[in-house]
Amino acid sequence: MKLLFSAFQITQKKVSKMFSLKNIPSTSSILSTYTTFTASAMLIRSMATEVQAIINQLIPEQLRNLLLSKLGGLYSNPSSQMTLLINDYDGYSINELYEASHTYLQTKITPSMKRLKVSKAPRDKKVIVNIHKGQKVVDMYEGIQVKWEMTCVDTKDDEQGKVEIRVLELSFHNKFMETVINSYLPYVTERSKAIKEENKAVKLFSLGNFCGDYDGAWGSTNLDHPATFDKLAMDPAVKKELVDDLDRFVRRRDYYKRVGKAWKRGYLLYGPPGTGKSSLIAAIANYLKFDIYDLELTSVSSNSQLRGLLVSTRNRSMLVIEDIDCSIELQNRQAGPGGYGQGTNDELTLSGLLNFIDGLWSSCGDERIIVFTTNHKEKIDPALLRPGRMDMHIHMSYCTPSAFRVLGSNYLCITNHDLFNEIDQLMLEVEVTPAQVAEELMKSEDTDIALQGLINFLRDRKLKSENCNSGGREADLEEQNESKARERVCAIDKIGKINKKPKRKRKYGNKRKN
Numbered sequence: 418m419k420l421l422f423s424a425f426q427i428t429q430k431k432v433s434k435m436f437s438l439k440n441i442p443s444t445s446s447i448l449s450t451y452t453t454f455t456a457s458a459m460l461i462r463s464m465a466t467e468v469q470a471i472i473n474q475l476i477p478e479q480l481r482n483l484l485l486s487k488l489g490g491l492y493s494n495p496s497s498q499m500t501l502l503i504n505d506y507d508g509y510s511i512n513e514l515y516e517a518s519h520t521y522l523q524t525k526i527t528p529s530m531k532r533l534k535v536s537k538a539p540r541d542k543k544v545i546v547n548i549h550k551g552q553k554v555v556d557m558y559e560g561i562q563v564k565w566e567m568t569c570v571d572t573k574d575d576e577q578g579k580v581e582i583r584v585l586e587l588s589f590h591n592k593f594m595e596t597v598i599n600s601y602l603p604y605v606t607e608r609s610k611a612i613k614e615e616n617k618a619v620k621l622f623s624l625g626n627f628c629g630d631y632d633g634a635w636g637s638t639n640l641d642h643p644a645t646f647d648k649l650a651m652d653p654a655v656k657k658e659l660v661d662d663l664d665r666f667v668r669r670r671d672y673y674k675r676v677g678k679a680w681k682r683g684y685l686l687y688g689p690p691g692t693g694k695s696s697l698i699a700a701i702a703n704y705l706k707f708d709i710y711d712l713e714l715t716s717v718s719s720n721s722q723l724r725g726l727l728v729s730t731r732n733r734s735m736l737v738i739e740d741i742d743c744s745i746e747l748q749n750r751q752a753g754p755g756g757y758g759q760g761t762n763d764e765l766t767l768s769g770l771l772n773f774i775d776g777l778w779s780s781c782g783d784e785r786i787i788v789f790t791t792n793h794k795e796k797i798d799p800a801l802l803r804p805g806r807m808d809m810h811i812h813m814s815y816c817t818p819s820a821f822r823v824l825g826s827n828y829l830c831i832t833n834h835d836l837f838n839e840i841d842q843l844m845l846e847v848e849v850t851p852a853q854v855a856e857e858l859m860k861s862e863d864t865d866i867a868l869q870g871l872i873n874f875l876r877d878r879k880l881k882s883e884n885c886n887s888g889g890r891e892a893d894l895e896e897q898n899e900s901k902a903r904e905r906v907c908a909i910d911k912i913g914k915i916n917k918k919p920k921r922k923r924k925y926g927n928k929r930k931n
Contacts, residue, residue, distance in 0.1 A: 499591040501598075505583040510728050510781065514602065517609035518585050522565055523547055524612065525554045538638060542618075550583075558601045563589040619702050622710045622730075634729055640709060642699035648827055649700055650820035650851040651693060655811060659684075662809060663705060667784065679780040683787045683806050687794040688813030691850035694790045697813065698737055707786065708734045714741075720769030727773055728781045735786045742796040767798065774806045815848045824851060828858040829867060836868045843875035847882060 505515045526533060526546055534549040548554060554565040566586045589597055619642075622635040646656060666682045673680040686694040702709050710730050717723050730736060772778055774787060789807060791797060801807060816824075818841040825831050857874050861867040 497591055498588055499594055501587040503585040503587065511731060513732075514606065515583075515585060517606040518565070518587075519547065520609040520612050521605045522554055522585075524608075525556060525565075530554075558604065559596070561589060561593045561596060561601070563587060563597065563601065614706070617706050619706060620708045622708060624713070624716050624726075634726055635710065637708075640699065640702060642696075642703065644696045644699040645703055646700050648823065649693060649697060650816065650823045650827075650855075651697070651813065652817060653819055659701075659809070659811060660704070663701065666786075667705060670784070679775075680783045681779060681785045681787065683774065683808045684789070685794070685797075685802070685807040685810045686788065686790045686813055687810065688792070689815065689850060690792055691852035692813035692815065693851050694813050695739075697811075698735070698788055698790075701786070701788070702735055705735075705786075706733070710734055710736045712736060712738050714738060714765065714770075717765050719765055720772075723765060723769055723773050724778050727778055730782065730785070732782050733784045735788055737788045737790075739790045740792070741789045741801070742791045742793050767800065771800060771806070774801075816844055816851045816854050818844055820851055821854060824854055824858060828855060829864050831864055834864065834868060836865075836872060839872060840868065840875065843872065843879065847875050847878045849875065849878060 503515045503518055504512055506512055523546065526548065530548070530552055532549040532552045534547045535544055536547075537544045548565075548567050550567045550569045552567055556563050556565065564587070566588070568584045568586055570582045570584055587597070619640040620637040621640040622637045624634060625636050646660060649656060662682075670680060686697060688694065698709065701707070708731060712726065717726065727736075789797075789801075794802075794810075802810070821840060821844060822832070822837075825834070825837075853874075854871065857871040858867050860870055
């Protein structure tokens with residue numbers, strides 16, 4: 418440093434002497450000096466570029482970043498470092514920034530890392546690799562070096578005992594705080610969205626942990642259901658109306674915000690058993706790439722537990738409540754001494770369910786769909802049926818000629834046949850479900866034999882209906898028996914829920930599985 422300072426002083430004196438009034442240089446001298454200086458600068462720049470290119474070829478990027486981080490650590494002031502803590506949960510809610518960062522860091526894994534977490538659920542198609550606690554990751558963004566580290570913090574809870582909270586630590590020079598918060602973290606979030614879309618696998622969540630991923634109160638597995646709208650045997654007009662409604666919903670984020678409504682949509686699927694309600698749910702999930710949360714209300718004991726389950730679900734998801742008429746005693750609006758479904762804090766009430774669907778708690782999240790199913794729409798309390806709770810009612814009817822065409826294409830790979838006209842006529846006279854028709858078509862790989870078998874089945878059904886019902890609307894004996902059996906099961910469930918002693922439930926959203 419002293420030598421450089423001395424050289425600078427000598428050069429300064431020479432330049433001062435050269436440009437003094439007594440010794441004004443000629444124009445040719447100035448041009449000569451400028452040319453020499455420019456040539457030297459270009460030579461130095463060219464040499465630096467060549468050296469940088471050689472270094473890039475010989476030293477891998479990960480090693481270069483590591484060397485830079487080590488050299489930077491030797492001369493940096495520890496007090497100038499800032500660390501941001503990103504917890505996996507924010508209260509009861511999932512911390513979306515943690516999820517985004519966790520996904521983003523999967524792309525930063527290198528062979529030089531010493532500890533990695535490897536997992537594969539039964540239905541996963543490939544091994545999932547991610548960083549483990551204690552592992553550090555160096556990342557560069559617009560010339561800024563940041564360091565990530567996975568840590569775990571143990572806390573005590575009176576009800577659960579020891580609880581582990583996962584934390585991502587993000588460290589950087591404090592002068593880059595605004596850039597990291599306002600630019601880098603949004604970049605990480607957007608990159609994680611793109612990564613998820615590329616590797617999107619629709620997940621099916623249910624209460625508890627069952628040989629899959631664990632997410633608070635919910636356990637999950639991949640949903641490998643092949644259902645699509647093209648394969649659904651339902652009325653084409655109803656199908657188109659539903660698809661248009663879904664498309665309109667997902668593109669209306671700003672619209673919902675402008676009109677002051679929560680960005681959610683409710684659907685009621687009703688109709689006899691075997692008409693494709695569950696397949697339609699899977700088709701919606703596959704179409705939108707939404708995860709499914711399968712909620713059994715019989716497993717929920719209180720309104721507070723229901724709220725905890727709601728806020729622990731993710732955005733861009735479907736909450737499915739099947740057989741709503743059988744889940745709990747909701748049709749009686751005077752459920753408690755206080756009227757309108759009120760009860761104690763340890764009970765699940767109609768008012769609690771209504772608040773769950775479209776009350777204040779329903780706004781805890783965006784782009785969510787709630788789907789209810791029932792075999793008996795008339796048994797549902799009218800308070801649940803109104804718009805804002807069940808916005809669109811979709812009737813899943815018995816098999817029609819147009820629905821049969823879809824089944825014929827799916828199972829027999831045909832679009833037309835000489836027997837189609839007779840089958841169409843029989844379907845207008847007999848009530849059969851798409852599931853029953855599909856079962857008949859699967860009995861033979863020969864098209865003629867399969868279709869003739871279906872005709873015989875329909876004729877037999879028609880004959881039985883005529884013998885059992887001399888007038889009015891024919892009723893299917895098998896479906897009547899199934900309906901009665903379902904009602905008996907519902908009654909048993911309700912009695913069991915009434916007699917069940919309330920248990921203390923753990924809080925959802927805190928306990929994590931490493």
